[in-house]
Amino acid sequence: MTDAPISRRIQRVLEIGAPLFALFERTERLVRELGADACDFLAGNPQEMAIPEYVETIHRYTDPKDAAWFAYKMSEEVAQEAAASSLRDRLGIPFQAEDIAMTNAAIAAIAVAVRVVADDGDEIVIVTPPHFLYEPLIVAAGATAVRVPVDAETLDLDVDAIAAALTPRTRAIIVNTPHNPTGTIYRSETLARLADVLTAASKRRPIYLLSDEAYNRIVFDGREFASPAAFYPNTMVLYSYGKQLLAPGERIGYIALAPDMPDRETMRIALVAGQLATGYSFPNAILQYALPELEGISVDVELIQRRRDRMVAALRDAGYELHVPEATFYLLPRSPLQDDGDFCDLLAEERILVMPGAMLEQPGYFRISLTASDDMIERSLPGFARALKRATG
Numbered sequence: 153m154t155d156a157p158i159s160r161r162i163q164r165v166l167e168i169g170a171p172l173f174a175l176f177e178r179t180e181r182l183v184r185e186l187g188a189d190a191c192d193f194l195a196g197n198p199q200e201m202a203i204p205e206y207v208e209t210i211h212r213y214t215d216p217k218d219a220a221w222f223a224y225k226m227s228e229e230v231a232q233e234a235a236a237s238s239l240r241d242r243l244g245i246p247f248q249a250e251d252i253a254m255t256n257a258a259i260a261a262i263a264v265a266v267r268v269v270a271d272d273g274d275e276i277v278i279v280t281p282p283h284f285l286y287e288p289l290i291v292a293a294g295a296t297a298v299r300v301p302v303d304a305e306t307l308d309l310d311v312d313a314i315a316a317a318l319t320p321r322t323r324a325i326i327v328n329t330p331h332n333p334t335g336t337i338y339r340s341e342t343l344a345r346l347a348d349v350l351t352a353a354s355k356r357r358p359i360y361l362l363s364d365e366a367y368n369r370i371v372f373d374g375r376e377f378a379s380p381a382a383f384y385p386n387t388m389v390l391y392s393y394g395k396q397l398l399a400p401g402e403r404i405g406y407i408a409l410a411p412d413m414p415d416r417e418t419m420r421i422a423l424v425a426g427q428l429a430t431g432y433s434f435p436n437a438i439l440q441y442a443l444p445e446l447e448g449i450s451v452d453v454e455l456i457q458r459r460r461d462r463m464v465a466a467l468r469d470a471g472y473e474l475h476v477p478e479a480t481f482y483l484l485p486r487s488p489l490q491d492d493g494d495f496c497d498l499l500a501e502e503r504i505l506v507m508p509g510a511m512l513e514q515p516g517y518f519r520i521s522l523t524a525s526d527d528m529i530e531r532s533l534p535g536f537a538r539a540l541k542r543a544t545g
């Protein structure tokens with residue numbers, strides 16, 4: 153607690169975020185100190201120059217074509233059409249352009265969706281390990297986060313535990329598939345069982361499923377991705393182009409209402425109100441104009457898959473325990489030391505920066521981001537092996 157005139161909600165966000173803020177400060181310092189020598193596997197940031205086609209596309213839309221080019225924009229029709237058409241093609245679900253609210257990436261989409269559905273004191277179920285901003289966004293909206301861990305063995309959703317966590321105050325559940333940091337794509341059978349549980353519990357008042365699908369195009373081994381929107385009508389798909397384009401600072405994404413959502417017309421208007429009340433959380437005009445072209449651009453998923461395979465094999469050879477993720481940018485090895493923070497410090501001495509599991513609510517593990525370059529990966533492998541030897545020897 154502080155005596156400064158700060159709202160209780162933001163004081164609570166500061167409390168929740170304190171360890172993370174400390175980690176960010178420490179990391180920034182380490183990156184500054186290590187400079188070009190650092191092998192940065194930390195936050196899923198790009199470690200190579202941006203995709204040339206992406207840069208070239210953005211350039212083409214920066215020159216104004218009319219007087220209103222840089223006027224206030226909400227959701228631009230051209231962007232809504234591009235997003236809806238892509239969702240229809242990829243998921244086989246008849247999403248409508250008017251049901252897409254363009255946002256500045258997934259974090260704004262989550263903030264707006266939570267604010268639109270939850271009242272003060274409502275509960276939002278989050279599956280753990282969660283994205284680090286879920287709880288701050290929920291708290292800032294006046295609601296409470298209720299945690300349900302994934303099944304520790306299978307890394308699948310624990311639908312029985314979710315059912316047990318639902319109360320008359322439950323307003324929504326955030327499901328992240330493919331899941332950061334486990335890399336699991338939830339199966340259709342699991343999503344169907346979840347839909348049955350939510351439908352039964354929605355008799356009193358609807359429970360919304362907020363489907364965080366930031367990685368739904370970063371999928372390996374030719375696997376199928378299934379969206380919860382195919383199973384549960386009260387679903388909002390939350391998307392970010394930041395992963396697909398590996399440009400998380402260029403913020404664009406959306407909220408897409410499932411086409412069979414009841415009261416969809418009311419929800420559309422509520423989302424506009426929610427976006428206005430969440431600090432005008434519409435994306436930059438240029439990114440919206442460019443979206444029909446950006447839709448077709450992507451990081452090389454096969455290259456990321458090859459990096460996954462290279463690192464999984466090399467780390468296992470060195471003696472690490474880790475599973476093979478089905479999707480996303482992340483590996484999640486077990487920490488050889490009980491305190492994963494201590495082990496991450498050992499890795500930092502080898503100039504390797506990774507995310508401690510404790511920061512992700514996954515103690516005993518650490519997270520490696522595959523957005524590193526091939527050169528970084530190769531340079532890091534002897535250091536990973538040395539750190540493990542020091543920890544266990």
Ligand SMILES: Cc1ncc(COP(=O)(O)O)c(C=O)c1O
Binds near residue numbers: 332364393400
């Ligand atoms: C699961 C998940 N959801 C949401 C986000 C936020 O994405 P953005 O920063 O593009 O809004 C991330 C980014 O790391 C993520 O991993």
